[in-house]
Amino acid sequence: MPPALRVDRVAKRFGAVTALAGVDLEVAQGEFFGLLGPNGAGKTTLISALAGLVRTDDGKIEVMGCDVVADYRNARRQLGVVPQELVFDPFFTVRETLKIQSGYFGIRDNDDWIDEILANLDLTAKANANMRTLSGGMKRRVLVAQALVHRPPVIVLDEPTAGVDVELRQTLWQFIRRLNRDGHTIVLTTHYLEEAESLCTRIAMLQAGRVVALDTTANLLQRFSSHTLRLRLAPGASLPPGIKARAALHDGVWSLAFQHFEEVAPILAQLSAAGCCLENLEIGKPDLEEVFIRVMQGERGGMR
Numbered sequence: 001m002p003p004a005l006r007v008d009r010v011a012k013r014f015g016a017v018t019a020l021a022g023v024d025l026e027v028a029q030g031e032f033f034g035l036l037g038p039n040g041a042g043k044t045t046l047i048s049a050l051a052g053l054v055r056t057d058d059g060k061i062e063v064m065g066c067d068v069v070a071d072y073r074n075a076r077r078q079l080g081v082v083p084q085e086l087v088f089d090p091f092f093t094v095r096e097t098l099k100i101q102s103g104y105f106g107i108r109d110n111d112d113w114i115d116e117i118l119a120n121l122d123l124t125a126k127a128n129a130n131m132r133t134l135s136g137g138m139k140r141r142v143l144v145a146q147a148l149v150h151r152p153p154v155i156v157l158d159e160p161t162a163g164v165d166v167e168l169r170q171t172l173w174q175f176i177r178r179l180n181r182d183g184h185t186i187v188l189t190t191h192y193l194e195e196a197e198s199l200c201t202r203i204a205m206l207q208a209g210r211v212v213a214l215d216t217t218a219n220l221l222q223r224f225s226s227h228t229l230r231l232r233l234a235p236g237a238s239l240p241p242g243i244k245a246r247a248a249l250h251d252g253v254w255s256l257a258f259q260h261f262e263e264v265a266p267i268l269a270q271l272s273a274a275g276c277c278l279e280n281l282e283i284g285k286p287d288l289e290e291v292f293i294r295v296m297q298g299e300r301g302g303m304r
Contacts, residue, residue, distance in 0.1 A: 001029060002062065003026045003062075004031065004185035005026065005050065005187065008062075009024060012042075012045055012049065012056045012057050018209050019045040021042075021210050022059070023206070023210070027185060030180070030183055031185055032202075033188070034189075035204055042208075043158070043206055045209075047158050049061055050156060051076065051156075052068045052076060063075040063154055078153055079152050079156065080147035080156070081155075081156045082143050082147045088132075088142065090132035093130055093131070094129055098117070099114070107149070114149065121172070123138070123145065140160065154184070155184055155186050155187070157176070159189060159190055160188070197288040201216060205296075217288070221288065221291060224295065227257070227261070227286060229255070229264060229283055230255050231280070233277065240274040240276065
């Protein structure tokens with residue numbers, strides 16, 4: 001069984017700018033995969049290359065075993081892409097837009113599937129509304145629907161929840177999770193790192209067109225991040241010098257990083273012995289934002 005996506009030594013330059021500098025990736029069928037990186041890292045260029053919209057200078061890309069250049073038609077049938085930009089035709093209704101999109105793939109009489117997509121994206125009430133009358137959030141829902149009309153096994157979501165409300169975000173992720181459970185491969189790019197942390201089983205991080213970290217989400221959190229003990233002291237209280245030396249103060253809260261929960265009891269014992277009074281104590285879990293910042297600052301932690 002071929003991987004859902006295979007990216008082999010892919011490079012792309014725009015004049016003097018190197019957008020992709022030899023990217024290697026494989027995404028297994030059925031994965032929920034995250035593609036993260038700062039603006040300009042090469043994420044959108046890579047997605048455009050996957051969809052055949054950008055011709056790479058070097059390397060090879062396959063979607064479900066189909067080469068995106070040599071076998072473009074079949075490769076494109078395997079892929080559904082939700083673009084970052086709100087691109088739409090203002091002259092058609094939502095339903096007409098989806099039927100036209102179906103026609104691009106030679107699909108007829110798929111009204112039942114269109115109805116199901118509309119229902120799951122809470123678009124049924126807008127099915128006969130003209131696209132130009134929709135809000136930005138509604139237009140983004142239609143972009144998601146367009147990517148799904150031909151039932152592609154691989155779905156690429158490029159910042160799908162940018163600028164949308166919380167309700168849509170929850171509705172969208174419920175539907176996408178269901179598609180993933182049904183066997184669809186999902187590739188997500190997002191700046192909402194909490195989304196990637198909760199949804200993606202494996203993550204690649206790009207910087208300057210290169211993969212700088214690639215591992216399961218759990219391994220990245222374990223390798224790069226740490227727990228945090230947050231302390232708010234009572235008025236007039238101060239930390240013992242030994243603890244203060246390893247703590248950071250922000251907005252009146254002291255933070256101490258630790259790796260194992262066994263470290264907490266000795267810290268609290270030192271505070272008690274020093275007569276330090278606490279107003280509040282919290283333990284923060286490792287998060288992907290910390291991992292992302294550390295990787296972008298050059299800490300590889302043994303990753304390639």
